[in-house]
Amino acid sequence: MRDALRHLVAEFLGIFAVVFLGGGAILMAQQGAGNLLTVALAHGVVYAALVSATLRVSGHFNPAVTLGFLVTRRIQPMMAALYVVAQLVGAMAAAYALKGTFPEEAFAGARGSTQSIALAVEGGQAFLLEAIATFFLVFTLFGTAVDPQAPKLGGLAVGLVVVADLLAIAPLTGGSLNPARSFGPAVAAGIYEGQLIFWTGPIVGGIVAAVLYDQLFLPRGPEEPGSGAVQPVQGRRARREHAV
Template identity: 45%
Template sequence: MAHTNSNLPARSLAEALATGILCFVGAGSVVADAAFGNVVALANGLVLAALVSATLNVSGAHINPAVTLVMLVTRRIGLRAAAAYIAAQLAGAAAGGGALLVLFQGVPGGGDAIAVTALGATLPGAGVSAGTALLAEAAITFILVFVIFGTAVDSRAPAVGGFGIGVAVAANILLCGPISGASMNPARSFGPALAGGVWTAHWVYWAGPLIGALLAGLLYHHVILGAQDARSSSAAASARAPAGR
């Protein structure tokens, strides 16, 4: 996703703040859900839509190491910036997880909710194997990154800000929340795992999103955008060609 700010520290700060807020609200909605009712999909979708819209023109609104990796692989960001983004995302997630722990420890019933939800950590559902959770994470991250490319990377996309991305996140949580926790984002899983000390099957929430993101990003980059570039080149060549006799 494109950005208009050439200041890498400012871009990295935007990524840290946005990822921290995403982790705070995303994991926090899981804890709040245990205490107050079903808000997880709505809270995650709304906050990501808002954060993407807020940071799109600053950092490109990655807010996710899997997104940053696929932007690096498709040459939309350099290695130095990608490393800074991922470090910022993990730092922001750690801060968001820590803030969440402090918040709910001070709320009546919050301690019980933290214990039940592992501070909103993403975990395989009851009876779900790590392999099944891995497939679920790869599939829904594929969907998310495909939507990201279609709405925020492709130059033909309508100007909808983060709306489509937020809708994709909410739908994916409704689909796979009971299966894998529907992370789609290694940083989102890292923050509450670090703050709460729960690392069960944590590798799933790195491997699954990275696999899904790379598959979707490379497909869109090479097949969909590649076909567009080929058509554009053909049209340009036709326009330059002399008129037939």
Template identity: 40%
Template sequence: MDAFKKYVAEFLGTFTLVFIAAGAVCTDYYLRKSSGQGLGILGISIAFGLATTSVIYAISYVSGAHINPAITIAHWVTRRINPDTAIKYILSQILGASLAGFALKILFPEALYTVYLGTSTLGNEVSVLQGIIMESIISFLLVLTFCGTVLDKRAYSGFAGLAIGLVVLFGVLIGGPISGGVMNPARSFGPALASGQFTHHYVWWIGPIAGSIIAAFLYDTILAEEEAKTVSTKKK
């Protein structure tokens, strides 16, 4: 039953995150269409960051609040989570993101073929390589912060949600014009599935996963406590 609660928490947390983050893009489109002034990149960034913060405080004590396949994969490769649990986490995240995408499709029908329900897209004249590099860097910073605030026992965990939320906010703000500042494959997949927009979709899997794995290994190798390094290498 405890394991089931974790999967439900990841499902609900990812649903909330994607619904708010992608929903902010849809809202921005509707506002610009009706009044000419939308949320803008800053408003979308704040929505994404605050949603992340809220979800972490709401479910971190249940599942660890991964709400991101890239973070779960980083846990997997550094042996902080077993393969069976990791796969179920990722499936829960993808299902939550997909439900959020279809909910947005019902609520924002005019955003389906305009902003593709908030689906990630590359900026004008931005190459695939640039998109992957941007997503890798901001995802690296996200997971480095996650490791330092959530996983490291030396840190004061009460600030974890705020610190991670701020990294997400700035990641969207900086990465928005290039790659959308997604840092999360599920955030991209849910709206893409609902809208059918999968152009260059692999960018938002390769970039976040690569950056997350590098950050997790770097933290374990250099920054973690010696005791934590030993425990991590022994986990299966």
């Protein structure tokens, strides 16, 4: 019971930080105290810090990540369901904390930090943008945290890809990447625009990334000769010197 509790508390705190601090940056940007770069950096830094802090326990903070783990059999169905519940509750709690602590005009002006789809972007395009951006988020998480041979980067790589994703697609879709991140503020603000896309796009992208990495990139036996990792520069230099 205690083991399950720490997983769920980690998920709650992680998504709370993402929604409260990332959403706070959006609210401040709407008041002229920031821009797209500051919003992207706020989200990326929060992800990097909190994923690093909780990676030993969970580090998902996102139903798209959790479902990717579920499909690749890295989490039990019941625990996956509890993760998603903790993520949704944490996101709602953070959104209401924003509503209760930030000036009312700031919360209303930024629509509670909810995302919106640009008028020039069609539904199918928005779906693909969210799916592709979340694909790279989950792929990076698998490549730096799940893979047993991954470089020990903590959540840094995840934070960096979040920054890049938001810089690329936030002006078009708001840059959800995370159904819980979209759902919490939507409940607090009473604005449910685009929720279908903010759920389906990230979930599809996350599952595709998880399955692809699991099936194609995770080691399942010795590498064939000549197909392993790139040799270090020092090794290549030593071979050239030996040949001479």
